[in-house]
Amino acid sequence: MSKEKVEIFDTTLRDGEQVPGCKLDTKSKLEIAEQLDLLGVDIIEAGFPISSPGDFHSVEEVAKLVKNARVCGLTRAVQKDIEVAADALKNAKRPRIHTGIGTSESHITHKFKATREEIIERAVKAVSYAKTFVEDVEFYAEDAGRTDNEFLARVCEAVVAAGATVLNIPDTTGYCLPEEYGAKMAYLKANVKGIHKATLSCHCHNDLGLATANAIAGAAHGARQIECTINGIGERAGNTALEEVVMIMKQHPTLNLYTDVNSRMLNHLSQLVSDRMGMAVQANKAIVGANAFAHSSGIHQDGVIKNRETYEIIDPLEVGVDQSAIVLTARSGRAALAYRAKNIGFEFDKLQLDAMYEKFLIMADTKKEIGDDDIVELMKQI
Numbered sequence: 062m063s064k065e066k067v068e069i070f071d072t073t074l075r076d077g078e079q080v081p082g083c084k085l086d087t088k089s090k091l092e093i094a095e096q097l098d099l100l101g102v103d104i105i106e107a108g109f110p111i112s113s114p115g116d117f118h119s120v121e122e123v124a125k126l127v128k129n130a131r132v133c134g135l136t137r138a139v140q141k142d143i144e145v146a147a148d149a150l151k152n153a154k155r156p157r158i159h160t161g162i163g164t165s166e167s168h169i170t171h172k173f174k175a176t177r178e179e180i181i182e183r184a185v186k187a188v189s190y191a192k193t194f195v196e197d198v199e200f201y202a203e204d205a206g207r208t209d210n211e212f213l214a215r216v217c218e219a220v221v222a223a224g225a226t227v228l229n230i231p232d233t234t235g236y237c238l239p240e241e242y243g244a245k246m247a248y249l250k251a252n253v254k255g256i257h258k259a260t261l262s263c264h265c266h267n268d269l270g271l272a273t274a275n276a277i278a279g280a281a282h283g284a285r286q287i288e289c290t291i292n293g294i295g296e297r298a299g300n301t302a303l304e305e306v307v308m309i310m311k312q313h314p315t316l317n318l319y320t321d322v323n324s325r326m327l328n329h330l331s332q333l334v335s336d337r338m339g340m341a342v343q344a345n346k347a348i349v350g351a352n353a354f355a356h357s358s359g360i361h362q363d364g365v366i367k368n369r370e371t372y373e374i375i376d377p378l379e380v381g382v383d384q385s386a387i388v389l390t391a392r393s394g395r396a397a398l399a400y401r402a403k404n405i406g407f408e409f410d411k412l413q414l415d416a417m418y419e420k421f422l423i424m425a426d427t428k429k430e431i432g433d434d435d436i437v438e439l440m441k442q443i
Contacts, residue, residue, distance in 0.1 A: 064319045067280050067310065068103035069303065070262065070288040073334060074123070075106040075135055076300055077290035083338040087119045093291075093337060094123045096330055098130050101321040102303075103286075104157060106133040110149040111142045117149050124153035131155040131197065138162040138187035147194035158191040161201030161229065164208040164216050181216055185223045192224040199227035201264065206232030206241075210248045221255045227286060228259050232275055235268030235298065243278035250283040262286035265301045267293060272301040277309055280318055291334040292342050292349065304331065304348040304380065312374060328381035348380055355386040359394030362387050366400050389431035391422060398436075405433050407440055416443050 074090050077083075085093070090107070097105050107123035108116040124132045132153040136142035138160055150156035162184050163172055169180055184200065191198045200220040205213055217228050230249070232242055246261055263279035263286070265272040276287045293302030304327045310318045331349035335342050344351045354377045356362045364371035365385055377385055387397050395418050399409060402417075409417060420439050425431055 062317050064314075064317045065285065067284070067306075067318050067320055068260070068286040069101075069307065069320050069322055070104040070106065070133070070286050071097050071102040071130075071290065071303060072106040072264075072288055072300065073097070073290040073294065073303075074119070075108050076288075076296060077294040077334075078108075078338075079296045080294050080299075080338070080340060083294065083340050085119075085337060087115070087122055089337040090119045091122055091126055093330075093334060094127055096326070096333060097291075098127050099323075100326045100330055101323050102130055103321065104131045104133050106135060106159065106288075108149075109135040111136065111145040117145065120146075120149040121152065124150050124156065128154070131157050133157040133159050133199065136160045136187075136191070138183045140187075140190060143187065143191050143194070147191075150195070155197070156195045157197040157199055157227075158195050159199040159201060159229070160187045160191050161199075161203055162187065163203040164213060165204035165206075166209075167207065168204050177212060177215075181219050184216055185219050188220045188223040188225045197226050198224060199229055199262070200225040201229035201231055203231055204233045205230040205245070206234060206237040210245055210252075213245070214249055214252045217249055217253045217259075218255065221253065221259050225259055227262050228253075228256075229262040229264050229288065230279070230284070231264035231288075232266060232272075233264075235266035235272060237265075237271070237275055239271060239274045239278035242275040243282040246279045246282040246284050260285050262288055263301070264288040266296065267298040267300065270298075272299065273305045273309070276301040276306050277316075280306075280310075281316060291330050292340075292346065294334070294338065294340060302347070303327075308348055308375060308380065311379075324379050325381045348375070354382055354384075355388050356397075357388040357390045358392050359397060362397035362400070363394055366396055389421075389425065389436075390429065391425035393421075393425070393431075401433070402436050402440075405436060407436070413443060 107120040110117045110120045120134050134146035134150050136146045146158050261284040263276040263284045265275040287306050289301040289303040291303050293299040307320050307322045356365050361372045
């Protein structure tokens with residue numbers, strides 16, 4: 062079976078920027094957008110143009126800058142929003158307007174105080190109007206994760222008929238289990254008339270720690286676009302992490318899915334976004350965390366030194382990390398001590414190593430981590 066491409070829709074500059082205290086200025090947005098374009102993402106959601114003059118300007122400048130990816134602007138199902146987004150995107154080589162409305166009973170009843178028929182009418186009207194400005198119109202059914210599948214299919218069918226090219230099925234509250242979210246995609250594939258005219262898209266939040274799992278389940282059941290952010294940043298507990306879904310598809314060939322992302326740039330992009338947003342990446346973060354390729358347990362260290370694949374399923378070079386880290390702590394063994402010492406020019410016979418290791422353990426019990434300078438000090442002692 063030939064592999065199918067999953068498009069990567071990066072929303073670091075829009076949904077990712079909704080993290081409290083992580084506001085980006087236009088200069089930083091342009092710097093990140095340029096790197097995302099080089100990374101090979103398919104769509105860059107540059108912002109929500111009507112939300113502020115600053116965001117309008119940022120979207121406008123990103124649209125001018127980006128050479129390869131489609132540039133997208135978010136709107137509500139409101140005529141003025143759509144007009145402003147179209148204006149902000151006027152210089153984009155490949156513009157996309159992303160419009161939509163809530164479809165769950167909670168949103169219909171409490172947020173819009175409307176009926177289901179009125180929601181469908183507003184959705185169709187928004188897509189039809191956006192279509193007068195751009196060919197590429199994405200529709201989001203907000204809170205689709207908690208929308209019953211039959212009504213969701215009706216909404217999707219109506220907006221596809223109105224010209225929607227992408228159907229975004231957001232798990233807005235991060236509520237779904239992977240099997241539920243995957244089944245929702247499968248249901249839409251089977252029950253929406255004209256579904257072949259549109260791309261199904263996953264937009265998953267991480268409130269229960271399931272964003273990546275849900276996005277992969279959605280792709281496994283027919284979605285061919287995943288909406289994600291660098292480092293998984295985003296509203297509340299965050300979004301699907303771009304680096305995670307890209308590497309899952311790369312490491313699991315049985316999924317028969319691929320992306321055009323240059324994975325060797327992932328670590329660089331992670332650090333850039335972390336720096337510009339002032340938001341540290343947790344050390345144990347998958348793929349790009351400081352400890353993702355670090356080993357401190359003696360058993361693990363011995364295995365990795367003998368053969369990296371014993372405890373690493375990804376070659377660090379594949380994601381832009383120079384090499385695995387052997388971290389010396391009180392849990393480290395002789396093999397790790399000898400390995401680190403050799404890296405700075407010292408080699409021991411067995412008796413020397415035994416003597417060194419005894420002193421090493423005494424020192425390691427007083428410090429979190431033993432560095433190269435400590436190894437030199439230990440050498441002086443023996």
